[in-house]
Amino acid sequence: MVLRPLLAAVLLFGPALVARADEPTWTRRIIAPDTALKAAQAALAECRKRGWQAAVTVSDPSGLALVTLRDRFAGWHTLEAATGKARTAASWREATSTLAARLARPDAAERAIVNVPGVVMVGGGMPIEAAGQQVGAIGVSGAPGGDNDDICAKAGIEAVAADIAF
Template sequence: MRVLMRQSAFALILSGLATPGALAAGSHLVSSQKLDWETATKLASEAVRICAAQGYSVTAAVVDPSGHQQAVVKGDTVPLQSLSVSYRKAYTAFSYGQAFDKNTTSELINAKLAGPENGALNTIPEVLFVPGGVTLRKADHRVIGGLGVSGAPGGDKDEACAKDAVAELQGEFQ
């Protein structure tokens, strides 16, 4: 039982949900940081605005440290599948970006972290190794969520809009 508790504590520290100091102090509470709803919505809106300025109608989704959607903004004429794809890109950027210390879904793909050739990791619910997801980080590099964009003609364009939106608003979540 004690080993299991140590492993759980280690997992909380790795995920950024707890600090070693909090666990050492014997605290039974775990705290995490995430964007407030206004900033999450502003971030998704900014990604949609940036893509719209380039002529692309997209959907942008922000996930929080639990992996759940926190904010979603849909452009006016996006394809139906962009809603689920933007979420899955955000989820993948958050969860795998945190696990492998990468900042975008493109970085994950380029590092060949998408799993075996047979695409087995892509069969995990909500995971999608396609460009367009950005890992959200604080200044101390702690992961606080993910942003995914879908709907532009190519994941590279989705990802550029997401990266530009994060660069624009990064100061608000430091």
């Protein structure tokens, strides 16, 4: 008689106790638009502080832009480049400067990705992570060189680090 309640409990609750790899849905954290704006403003402020006219895009983890800002005298090309850098960093889940350095090697197996439309392989694009999970990406364009774009992108990420910690 004790077995019947035990068997009923296993049949009723057993499936809920086992996590399956083939779950039909999953949960993901994504940077909120207000937080993306804060990151973009901080990156732009860092560039301005250094005398650089730039554009900044912050995207969701899939690379779709949430916020784009352009400084008054930043060239038209900086808008597309910033968006491309954010999209590239989001898609490959690494900094565009790291990706560009790897692909510059003549033996790089994935060199063909430089020909994918919209991919921008120069510094200034970085994933935005919290607790080991990518929640967005940032792209900066307009500073003199990708290394300097990286400085501004890092400032944007640092400005929201405490906000996105979980």
